[in-house]
Amino acid sequence: MSDFIKTFIEEVKTNTPGYIATAVADVKTGVLYGSDSAVPSFDPAIASVYNLEVAKAKMTAIKALGLDSKLENILVNLNNQIHIIDLAEDGAYFVYLAVDSTKANLGMTMALLNKYKKTLKDNL
Structure with a gap:
């Protein structure tokens, strides 16, 4: 995993209230650039594969x-989680982020995600 991906994931993990998991993946191939989960039973690699299919269906x-x-993005609100599928401006990659909705504020979560995505934009 590239250093800038590690930095992105660490910043999101450390600074996002209610953080559950994140992943960064290529849209065309589905190749996972990096992922992390604070919950052992939550596999962000599997989640990103299925969420890529959601994004592709919406693009179709x-x-x-x-x-x-x-x-630009897709928000999925579960009864206790928020899942964000956020596509890069050029559509080449996407960021998947899951947070606990009882601990996270959607506006703050999106603002933080946009702040940290700048690292990816400049390097991917």
């Missing part, structure tokens, strides 16, 4: 509808 729907738009 956007194309089928003839929308002049690009997918």
Whole structure:
């Protein structure tokens, strides 16, 4: 795993209230650049594979509808967790982040994610 990926994951893990897991993966190939989980039973690698399929399905729907738009992120609200699928501006990779919704604030979580993503944007 590259140093800038490790740095990104560590910053997200350390500074995001309610942090559960994160992963960074390539959109075209699904190759995982790096991942981490604070919960041993939560596998971010598996989660990122399935969430990539969600993102691809949404991109297919956007194309089928003839929308002049690009997918930026997908929020999935579970009864006790928030899952964020955040695509890079160029669509080459995505960040998956899961947080405990009883400890996290969505606005703060998104602001922190955007702050730390700058490291990825400059290096991926």
